[in-house]
Amino acid sequence: MSATRLWALIRKEFIQILRDPRSLTITFIMPLIQLFLLGYAATSDVRNVPLAVLDEDRTPAARDLLAAYRAADYFHIDYDVTSETELRKLIDGGQAGAGLIIPAGYGDKIASGQTAEVAFVVDGSDPTIAGTGLSAAQLIAQAKATALVVSRAAQLGQSGAVRSLIDMRTQVWYNPDLVSAYNMVPAMIGMILQFLTLQLTAAAIVRERERGTMEQLAVTPLSAAELMVGKLAPFVLISMIDAVEIVVVGVLVFNVPINGSLWLLFALSALFLATTLGIGLFVSTIAHTQREAQMSSMLFTLPAIFLSGFFFPIAAMPKVLQYASYAIPLRYYLIVARSIVLKGVGADALLPEIEALLIFGVLITALAVWRFRKTLD
Numbered sequence: 214m215s216a217t218r219l220w221a222l223i224r225k226e227f228i229q230i231l232r233d234p235r236s237l238t239i240t241f242i243m244p245l246i247q248l249f250l251l252g253y254a255a256t257s258d259v260r261n262v263p264l265a266v267l268d269e270d271r272t273p274a275a276r277d278l279l280a281a282y283r284a285a286d287y288f289h290i291d292y293d294v295t296s297e298t299e300l301r302k303l304i305d306g307g308q309a310g311a312g313l314i315i316p317a318g319y320g321d322k323i324a325s326g327q328t329a330e331v332a333f334v335v336d337g338s339d340p341t342i343a344g345t346g347l348s349a350a351q352l353i354a355q356a357k358a359t360a361l362v363v364s365r366a367a368q369l370g371q372s373g374a375v376r377s378l379i380d381m382r383t384q385v386w387y388n389p390d391l392v393s394a395y396n397m398v399p400a401m402i403g404m405i406l407q408f409l410t411l412q413l414t415a416a417a418i419v420r421e422r423e424r425g426t427m428e429q430l431a432v433t434p435l436s437a438a439e440l441m442v443g444k445l446a447p448f449v450l451i452s453m454i455d456a457v458e459i460v461v462v463g464v465l466v467f468n469v470p471i472n473g474s475l476w477l478l479f480a481l482s483a484l485f486l487a488t489t490l491g492i493g494l495f496v497s498t499i500a501h502t503q504r505e506a507q508m509s510s511m512l513f514t515l516p517a518i519f520l521s522g523f524f525f526p527i528a529a530m531p532k533v534l535q536y537a538s539y540a541i542p543l544r545y546y547l548i549v550a551r552s553i554v555l556k557g558v559g560a561d562a563l564l565p566e567i568e569a570l571l572i573f574g575v576l577i578t579a580l581a582v583w584r585f586r587k588t589l590d
Contacts, residue, residue, distance in 0.1 A: 242512070259345035261528045265292035265300050265309035272320030278331070278379075281357045282313065287349035304336050304386065306562045307548045310528065311335040311346050323361065323378055330380045337388030338555045339396055342526050347383050354381035387472075387555045395470070398463035399550035400523050402456050403543050406482060407489045407517060409455060413448050414493030415506040423502060441585055445490050449483075456482050472557030481549050481567065487574030488542040494581035517543040542573045 264282065268275050282288050292309055294300045303309040314332035322329035333350045337343045358379035388395045421444075456479065463469040492513050500506035519525065520534060521543035527535055538544050545566040552558045560567065 259342050259349075259526055259529050260286050261289040262287060262310040262342055262346050263291045263308060263528070264288040265294050265303045265312045266290055267294050267297060267300050267312065267314045269317040270315050270319040274320035274323045275315045278315065278319075278354075278357055279313075281353050282350075285349065285353050287346065287353075300334075302562065304334070305552065305556050305558045306565070307336075307552060309336075310339070310342050311350070313350075326378065328378055328380050330382055332382045332384065334384045334386055337385040337391055338551045339522075339526065340388065340391040340393050342528065343385055343388070343391055347385070350383065351381055354379050394463070394467040395555055396551065398459065398467055398469045399554040400547050401463075402459050402478075402482060402550050403485065403521075403546040404518070404523060405455050405459065406452050406486060406546075407543055408514065410448050410452050410486060410489040411493040411496070411510050411513060412507065413451075414445060414490055415496040415500060415510050416503050417448075418444060418494070418497035419500050419503050419506045422497075441494070441582065445494070448490065448493075449486060452486060452489075453479065453482065469554065471554055473553035474559070477560060478550065478553045481546070481553075481563075481570065484567070484570050484574055485542065485546040485549075488570065488577050491574065491577035491581040494585055495577065498581070498584035517541050520544065522547055542570060542577075545569045545573075 283290055292303055300312045312334045319329045335343045335346045358377045361378045496509045500509050520538040521541050527538050549563055549566050
């Protein structure tokens with residue numbers, strides 16, 4: 214082995230790498246992104262679950278019970294509702310992950326030493342949050358009931374056993390058995406739609422540019438809009454076929470119930486495609502090679518996987534990452550897919566998510582079209 218020849222080859226490879234500063238930059242940035250996402254977002258610890266409270270008692274005893282839930286970091290009381298209909302609407306729309314119902318007469322029963330019933334409902338569409346939420350709610354109620362028993366026994370001078378004063382009745386909505394497949398199958402629609410359209414769109418257009426055929430297409434009578442639509446249309450069709458395939462397999466193999474409108478699901482899937490196709494088109498305008506396009510696509514794919522709620526609950530993430538998740542279109546689509554499939558909700562309950570996807574679709578597509586036209590000029 215000749216050290217001179219080996220050094221010449223190594224020097225040549227370094228020169229090649231340095232001539233591609235974009236890929237080199239991504240190579241150094243990607244590990245940092247993975248480190249931060251895995252370190253902070255990859256957690257199954259459930260914290261700050263949005264809680265809706267229906268307090269029909271409005272007594273000091275009821276406020277004392279709410280204080281116990283507020284003190285625990287498992288829940289964050291975000292909504293004070295006045296009816297079960299309002300509570301269900303919040304859970305249907307995904308704004309609340311659980312609901313606490315304190316019936317009228319709760320304070321009187323506690324004061325008289327009777328057992329008071331309290332209802333706790335949890336959104337079972339996410340089994341991780343639902344399972345932890347149920348356990349936490351029961352533990353908080355038991356701890357509060359024990360404190361009340363000890364306090365009452367001390368007041369009455371009793372030393373024997375005293376029955377519990379709080380009876381927590383729990384109920385899981387939409388997914389009573391907490392089957393994880395019911396949560397993952399609808400989410401896979403969004404993940405596959407994003408992955409396929411982003412990767413295939415970016416790679417296909419860059420491939421044309423690498424082969425020199427993009428310039429040939431640019432000098433044809435095709436307008437820029439016709440060229441763009443013609444390049445993207447096959448990926449739209451392929452992605453929608455994949456979405457149908459996932460739904461069919463999910464129903465037949467995993468027995469996932471479809472409680473909502475499939476037409477609404479596929480219509481909003483097409484809306485979500487506007488964002489993923491736009492991102493893929495944008496990546497294709499800034500990448501020069503297929504490898505660079507694939508690496509650039511990962512800069513969008515990794516945050517989407519970790520910050521959208523696909524694997525890990527958003528409520529368990531640090532506040533900074535929770536705020537960052539609002540910039541991830543997949544976050545909104547996952548709420549849409551899971552709500553339609555498991556909860557059977559309509560478009561009226563998903564208006565915030567639909568509006569967000571519409572805004573993302575318009576902005577990202579406009580930016581991508583502008584960049585695409587610029588690269589053709």
